[in-house]
Amino acid sequence: MNQFQSEQALSQKVIFKFWLPLAATWLMMSLEGPYLAALIARLPEPKFNLAAYGIAFSLAMIVEAPIIMMMSASTALVKDYKSFVALRKFNYRLSLALTVAMIVFSISPVFYFVTEDLIGLPHNVAYLTHLSIIILIPWPGAIGYRRFYQGILIRNNQTRFVAFGTLIRLISMTAVALLLYLFTQIPGAAVGASALSSAVIMEALASRIMANNILKKIKSDISSIEPTSELSQKEIFTFYYPLALTSILTLGVQPFVTFFVGQSRNALESFAVLPVVTSFVFIFRGLGLSYQEVVIALIGDKFEYAPQIKSFAIKLASLTAGTLIIIAFSPLRDLWLEGVSGLNQSLAEFAHLPLMIMSFFPAMTVLISFERAILVKNKHTKTITIGTATEFISILVVLAICIRYFDLVGAVAATISFVIGRMAACTYLFPPVVKALNIKS
Template structure:
């Protein structure tokens, strides 16, 4: 990518494909682990507990996710590298401390039982599963910082290779623990996730070693004050923090909905399916940043590629949701019982547009980050979450729909409104003649 100024579709595809492969490999973690949990004892309770633990883990990692975008945009030489790395270390320590505090029994059970209203059988399983996620946020932050550096230097293939290590360690851990049968299904899932991401963090640091050496030799860039990094990063960090805060919120409302246990059990499985196609869009944000920053005239072709990608995601997700393939996915692949597989089908149909909307919002965010306008991204995410929560409250109070259907509907409404909101501020970032 370094030598590419005006790109073609094939250039975007070659640059995007390794990143998409990385996200796809991560996306298959969810269905894979859910299928293992579904085949272990107490399927319903363990799937529900795994969903709760994963929601907490995602919330804990949320502030660190955008480090990849930050390092892609900000690391230019020795001084900026050390400044942003120091910032990342502080953030990793803080998030590890927070998730450790959440795991204190008195705090966890108050949250799980008194706030979320979970049954004691689910909350006990979820507590152990969450403890096993304590290394998760710091490992995510470490590897995303160095993955951003790899992307900045056009080494997107290395990002994909590092994820292979993650999947290998995750798979080995899951298979061994499944056969030993010494942990609950939810604990098997979270331990496997943690072991995989730690392996990935080590691998990506090794792969970035030569690039980092070159960066350290470049002393022509300037130091970036902590306050400058914070002003740039905090709006970005708030975006996934607010966005991923949706999942604990949805979990909370599912505990108060009709068919709450069934809804908690199927939502991780449905979300895992949707995430497979959403991952294609999530991987596109760094592509937008990297390519448009090379040449503003690339805007139109990057936009068109996003349109093709969104259409592909919509059609692919639709084929699964609205055909007998859905039964194959939920029953045969995911291992759900007949009752839960049937229960999952309608929510999956409702969420069919979410992957395409993810492509759109990733494109919008990439354009805004490229011109250093990050506040609208935070506002849009806050708006999305507010709409989702309001929809959950209203639908649970005034309808008799099962919780999973209500959650799916609320997620689609919230994302649609957030995307509409970003069109106006994005207009200021569109290059002239595009």
Template sequence: MQAPSLSFGQITKFWMPLAGTWLMMALEGPYLAAIIARLDRPTENLAAFGIAFAFAIIIEAPVIMLLAASTTLVKDFTSYLALRRFTYKLGATLTLVQLVAVIPPIFQWIASDLMGLPSEVSRLAHHGLTIMLPWPIAIGYRRFRQGLLIRHGMTRRVVYGTALRLATMTATAAALAQVPNISGIYVGATALAIGVIVEAASSRIMTKQLVAQLNGEGSLTTDPLLVTQPAIRRFYFPLALTSVLAMAIQPTVTFFMAQSRDPLQSLAVLPVIHGLTFIFRAAGLSYQEVAIALVGNNWEHYRQLRNFGYALATGTAGGLGLIVCTPLATFWFQDISGLPPHLAKFAVLPAQILVLFPAWSVWMSFQRAILVHARLTTPVTWASSLEIGTVAVLLMVTIKTFSWSGAVAASTAVLLGRLIANLYLTAPVTRARQQPVKHQIVRN
């Protein structure tokens, strides 16, 4: 029987709201930082906000892949209940981890003894991380619910939730900023916490009808192994570990750059380069759930999604190249990003090295989507381990042996690390496509 058609237009319509969601998420950190910078003692509060935000991101990293898990696994009410139970357990566990981390003696040991933070920055960061305690369970629950929306083609509702979160953050930050002598960390952390809670609540409202529909349809799960907690753990643990490993790349890069040639310049331009590349990488990051939802149990739409991925990879890499490989680079880094002329010039070469990074991010998202859809998640973790290992080795060699500039070494290492991970996943993806998904179970 001929597979139903899936046009570029249909894929684009499904993908664009998710891409918009990623772009909006990329704006929230810089937006809140801009507000904090205009309040009292901006230096200490910006530093504390950065530390608290980084801690919170690392702690909640294991819930990030719940979006992909929900899109993949929730086929009926039975599987919905099973993954919801797993989501609650994971969220509660990570909340407990964060609760332990904010115990004053423990946080003091981490922030002051291990990281060497100034006492005032440590104190403010501790308060910020405490305010953000709702993050793990709220974000996990929200991503679980949003996976239901994606699976049922309701991607616009996902972007509505993100827009609501940003609006809530804006209103909260604007209101708190009027409080006399308030520290910026309280403004930023409270806005983030309330924003994710509101988005989680909105995701429940948006999926209420879907859940009722699943409940009325009865069980479609043919294999009971799909919905047991041990099976879900076997499926999800590699994905959670992948998120944690991905979070480890940035600290690794920062550590080596601090010991490189031109360390201050490299550390100064890295966030600006990262921000620029993320704009184009967001398109690829959002493509993972698109491919999971649309590829079909028997890979009916693999070819169409692959071809769309080719176009997306070409467009994102071309868009980045149009900026960093032309006179627009000076305009972006100097006029838009506000770098001094010498730093704007310094940022160009590292940014040019990363021109292909958005394309390889699309490739990675598509590969992960195929493996997650096939319930073969262990290779995803091995690829991430190989990626961070490659980054660390290349940084060590280029900085310690060849004395490269830190920014150039970092860009080269990150680009080649991603390529190695892409190449590693080629064989598992080929194997995954050799049998229909509907006959596979949650095993690795």
């Protein structure tokens, strides 16, 4: 039990105040993509630069994938100074390995073999992508550094600092992007990559500074020098590698979805509306994704606060999914699709059904965040990986059946597969989660 729990009853109001800064963090991060895309679109050769920026960002995300779960790991594992040092060492090693991978990938013969020979990018797009990847070399290391200290902040009830860090990231990104946009002639893809790379470095440094008082406290805490079971690197690896595989599988499904959608009816229209639909749904999903660290931090070592945590999860799922359902099934949807996203009327109508199908997704995001948090807290991380693999396979099977045998429109088939895949994962994780809760309680 952390100090925050020992001092206050875990009411719904307390959970809300703890969760709100994390939710704000996800909402702020959801603004990055649209902002940078809008800026790049106003620079010369927007089509090539937008494509190059999007590809570079996707490739960087794949390299980053193994480090994404570091925030959950530090929230769960950093209990004293010894565990802090052990996980920091593991984090540095992993971050260094991913940075080396970025450097090797950016070597010209390697990069152009992958992008031109294997993927088939035109040379001008590949060149712009290469420039962006070089700029993004610090990205995985900065992400690992930032998420490690954010987990410590979350565990010690300093979630508002996580939101402050993201605000610093947004301000830094905006400033760099505008300066390069106004006073340089560099390509748009490089503007976007420079803004992202500098912003995440600033957020990482801010997170470390804001965690300084906590680090002083746990270093001087008498409990940290009493005999305890010290975390070994092998134990951390056993705990963490399933989480890394989970992130890799989650990000790795997208190329397969792109391939199948490309073989479907109305492929071009599907490619046009899917990013609009999924980015809008992500605003509501982010509120659920932010709940995972809340559960890890607040549920208690013996899950003594499980009833309160479950109650808040039900309210959060109802609010997020309920709001999106109201929008998706009413004329309000066109305010976003046409007014904000800029789709013409025919594409907006094309997006109606995919949006309605995905409107239930935020509730399942809350559920799977709760389930994964319980399993992380119980150190059953391999189960999470199997659940993600179940989702991955389900998406591909359903997508193939919908397109090959039912000849569905690509966007409809994709959104159906996303929903069924997530349902399969939630269903698989449910029994071990129930078992863990019953054993602890």
